[in-house]
Amino acid sequence: MPGVNTQEYMGKEYEVEYEGHKYKLKPLKVWVLQPRGRKGIVIGLFQLPNGKKIRKAIGKIE
DNA sequence: TTAATTTT
DNA sequence: AAAATTAA
DSSP states (O other): OOOOOHHHHHHSOEEEEETTEEEEEOOSEEEEEOOTTSOEEEEEEEEOTTSOEEEEEEEEEO
């Protein structure tokens, strides 16, 4: 099956850790990271309260 | 190493 | 231009 619903991931909040702090954040952007012929993961781009942006895996692709 | 995408 | 993100 082709397209993963990034909208699904966009709507939810995820626990993100940075420098020992935990934040519950919604991703600014979501995409699939999947090498050809292998399983992949879903990456979310998050913005911390400090303004820094970090990536975190938020899902798996079978 | 590979994948997409953005930040640094 | 390189790092970072995950795991196969």
